[in-house]
Amino acid sequence: MTIAPSQAQQPSRRSVETSKAVRRLLGEGASVIRIVTVALFVIACFAIRNFATVSNLRALFLSVALVGIAAVGLSLITIVGRLFSLSISAIIATSTIVFASQLDSGPWVALLAAVVFGLVVGAIQGFLVGRLSTDPIVTTIAAAAIIFGAAQILTGGRNVVGDRDASVFGSSLFGIVPAQVFVFFLVTALVWWLHRYTTVGRALSLVGLNEKAALVSGLRSWPPVLLAFAVSGALAGLAGGLLGSESGQGNLQLGATFGFDAITAVVVGGISVKGGQGSPLDAAVGAVFVGLLGNALILVGLSYEVQLMVKGALVLIAVVIAGATNQQASFRGKGNR
Amino acid sequence: MIRAYWGFRTALAWTLAFVSFLAFAATNTNYLNPGNIYALIQTFAVLALVATGLALVMIAGEFDLSIAGVVPLSALVAVKVGETSGVGVGVIAALLAALAVGLVNGWLTATFAIPSLAVTVGTLVLTTGIGFAIAGSAVVTLTDFGPGFALDQPILGVLSLRAILQVALAVAVAVLMTWTWLGISTHAVGSDPARASASGVSVPRALLVLFAISGLFAGVAGSLQGVSLASGSAGPNEAILLQSVTAAIIGGVSVAGGKGNIWGVLGGAMLLAVVSNGLSLQGTSSAVVQLINGAILLGVVILDGPLTCVIQGALETSRTVPEPSSTARITEREALP
Numbered sequence: 001m002t003i004a005p006s007q008a009q010q011p012s013r014r015s016v017e018t019s020k021a022v023r024r025l026l027g028e029g030a031s032v033i034r035i036v037t038v039a040l041f042v043i044a045c046f047a048i049r050n051f052a053t054v055s056n057l058r059a060l061f062l063s064v065a066l067v068g069i070a071a072v073g074l075s076l077i078t079i080v081g082r083l084f085s086l087s088i089s090a091i092i093a094t095s096t097i098v099f100a101s102q103l104d105s106g107p108w109v110a111l112l113a114a115v116v117f118g119l120v121v122g123a124i125q126g127f128l129v130g131r132l133s134t135d136p137i138v139t140t141i142a143a144a145a146i147i148f149g150a151a152q153i154l155t156g157g158r159n160v161v162g163d164r165d166a167s168v169f170g171s172s173l174f175g176i177v178p179a180q181v182f183v184f185f186l187v188t189a190l191v192w193w194l195h196r197y198t199t200v201g202r203a204l205s206l207v208g209l210n211e212k213a214a215l216v217s218g219l220r221s222w223p224p225v226l227l228a229f230a231v232s233g234a235l236a237g238l239a240g241g242l243l244g245s246e247s248g249q250g251n252l253q254l255g256a257t258f259g260f261d262a263i264t265a266v267v268v269g270g271i272s273v274k275g276g277q278g279s280p281l282d283a284a285v286g287a288v289f290v291g292l293l294g295n296a297l298i299l300v301g302l303s304y305e306v307q308l309m310v311k312g313a314l315v316l317i318a319v320v321i322a323g324a325t326n327q328q329a330s331f332r333g334k335g336n337r
Numbered sequence: 338m339i340r341a342y343w344g345f346r347t348a349l350a351w352t353l354a355f356v357s358f359l360a361f362a363a364t365n366t367n368y369l370n371p372g373n374i375y376a377l378i379q380t381f382a383v384l385a386l387v388a389t390g391l392a393l394v395m396i397a398g399e400f401d402l403s404i405a406g407v408v409p410l411s412a413l414v415a416v417k418v419g420e421t422s423g424v425g426v427g428v429i430a431a432l433l434a435a436l437a438v439g440l441v442n443g444w445l446t447a448t449f450a451i452p453s454l455a456v457t458v459g460t461l462v463l464t465t466g467i468g469f470a471i472a473g474s475a476v477v478t479l480t481d482f483g484p485g486f487a488l489d490q491p492i493l494g495v496l497s498l499r500a501i502l503q504v505a506l507a508v509a510v511a512v513l514m515t516w517t518w519l520g521i522s523t524h525a526v527g528s529d530p531a532r533a534s535a536s537g538v539s540v541p542r543a544l545l546v547l548f549a550i551s552g553l554f555a556g557v558a559g560s561l562q563g564v565s566l567a568s569g570s571a572g573p574n575e576a577i578l579l580q581s582v583t584a585a586i587i588g589g590v591s592v593a594g595g596k597g598n599i600w601g602v603l604g605g606a607m608l609l610a611v612v613s614n615g616l617s618l619q620g621t622s623s624a625v626v627q628l629i630n631g632a633i634l635l636g637v638v639i640l641d642g643p644l645t646c647v648i649q650g651a652l653e654t655s656r657t658v659p660e661p662s663s664t665a666r667i668t669e670r671e672a673l674p
Contacts, residue, residue, distance in 0.1 A: 083452070128639065133642065134641075134642075135638065137400060137402075137592070138582055138586065138592055138634065138638050139635065139638060141579055141582060141634065142579070142583075142631045142632075142634035142635040142638065143631070143635070144631070145579050145627050145628065145630055145634070146631035146632055148624075148628075148631075149624050149625065149626075149627040149628025149629075149630075149631060152622075152624030152628075153622070153624050153625060153628065260458065260461070263458050264458075264462065267458070267459075273454065273455045303470075305473065307466075308465060308466025308469055310466075311462050312459055312460065312463025312464070312466050314459075315455070315462060315463075316441075316445065316456065319459060320449050320451065
């Protein structure tokens with residue numbers, strides 16, 4: 001028995017289409033964040049004194065650059081549906097030590113060594129998570145402990161001081177753009193392009209979105225997972241190497257907050273934790289937004305500790321908004337957990 | 338059959354703990370000293386409590402990263418408030434804070450259908466930030482050592498009030514899990530939330546309760562430790578997270594949810610306590626102990642899947658041997674025309 005809706009109850013066509021369009025725009029967390037970031041930037045330029053100066057903007061982007069590089073790498077792991085990697089901080093800290101210890105072969109060689117170290121460590125984790133299907137969170141927690149423990153044993157907890165001068169990475173292009181910021185832009189553009197315009201990138205998204213469909217279509221899941229972890233490790237190594245180059249030294253206390261900052265950037269940037277959706281560009285925008293907010297708060301006069309609380313609250317708010325506006329959020333199902 | 342398998346995992350955890358205990362006792366003459374057994378039980382009690390809380394959440398199919406922030410935060414709150422208003426008030430304040438964090442975790446996860454990983458990352462950063470906001474980078478101390486001494490006073494030479502309290506709480510939860518609705522609901526929610534809800538289990542309420550217990554237990558462990566050491570400092574305690582996850586997985590809790598046994602988790606906690614106690618007695622540095630913890634976790638995670646297959650296969654084979662029964666023969670005879 002069918003019940004026909006009465007004519008009086010149907011809303012007008014135009015209002016339905018508008019509300020659908022608005023809901024679609026708001027439903028994509030990534031576009032919301034981009035709008036909010038630009039809006040915040042514009043507001044800060046006018047409302048906060050000293051914000052729109054070259055030195056402040058330089059400092060802002062410098063503080064964001066390294067976290068942004070790590071976040072872009074982490075976003076690949078999230079997109080492929082493996083949640084997060086909790087070993088980013090460990091890889092960054094150990095990469096500073098690798099960089100400093102290899103510095104006597106020249107700064108570029110040292111940086112390459114740090115990247116290769118991160119690549120190998122990431123690839124091992126990617127093999128475990130992808131091929132042996134171990135849980136990504138637990139695997140990366142264990143990997144972080146092993147990396148930290150090994151590094152602690154090898155260095156005795158001491159500072160590793162590099163021999164040569166690494167200040168080439170502290171120079172600025174055209175006198176304005178710091179080298180690290182340039183690397184951040186370059187890495188973001190490269191990874192975004194690879195994700196968007198190559199089959200490898202597409203495979204990444206498909207495996208995250210619906211692994212069973214990918215399998216049935218003939219796409220094995222472990223190569224994209226391995227690649228995501230390897231690239232994430234390599235970029236974390238790059239960030240660590242650049243971090244080490246700032247002082248020419250390496251120790252295990254460096255980059256301790258970068259891991260959670262990268263996760264914050266990925267989540268705030270609108271990339272769904274369930275996987276398959278979003279792009280590395282969103283993570284970069286998320287990193288810029290978090291840095292922007294922090295910078296604005298400091299200029300307004302709030303302390304560093306308050307910033308940390310704001311970051312935590314931001315993650316919660318972003319995650320709630322993403323969950324609340326997700327039209328596909330049916331009942332909490334097991335899915336591909 | 339499932340129960341037989343997970344009973345097996347519990348037995349395995351306790352057997353391994355017992356074997357390592359014997360191994361350390363045989364190789365080190367000082368191991369069986371009452372002083373060392375006391376230290377062992379102190380370590381075991383803290384880990385047992387926090388791991389039990391985490392295991393509850395894991396059996397329900399979720400994860401709680403925020404215990405790495407709640408444990409140090411409750412120590413900090415207990416000491417800071419206790420310094421001015423008395424230790425009793427300090428501990429209560431810490432427990433309330435921990436409970437609040439747990440309720441926030443549970444409420445956000447249940448209401449907005451968000452993966453608990455994203456939520457607890459947010460609360461982890463938030464609690465770390467709150468810790469820094471309260472104490473900065475200084476160490477907060479308690480001038481009154483009396484309560485700490487009372488908590489740690491050796492009873493019967495090897496126990497202490499703090500250890501008894503924590504183990505009692507963990508055992509109470511284990512009993513509740515085995516014999517009351519708590520266990521049934523938790524396993525149901527972890528196995529299949531949709532079916533559980535259709536069968537009348539309130540999934541949001543169950544998650545709220547479980548995350549609250551996890552937070553509360555982390556708070557109890559942290560605040561008692563803070564009073565006992567008469568000091569607290571800000572910053573995440575990743576080691577307790579690592580050890581709790583390891584204890585839970587050794588004890589047979591599956592990260593995917595739906596399976597697991599608190600008695601097994603207690604066995605896993607005992608194994609880890611024995612190993613770390615034995616190693617540090619031999620003079621191994623904490624870095625090596627951390628490395629070994631990470632390696633154990635990695636090993637357990639890799640072996641978990643194949644172990645499950647082997648045991649289930651063995652159990653199935655032992656049941657499919659046909660039993661000759663008299664009733665079958667009688668029926669055959671009756672079937673003949």
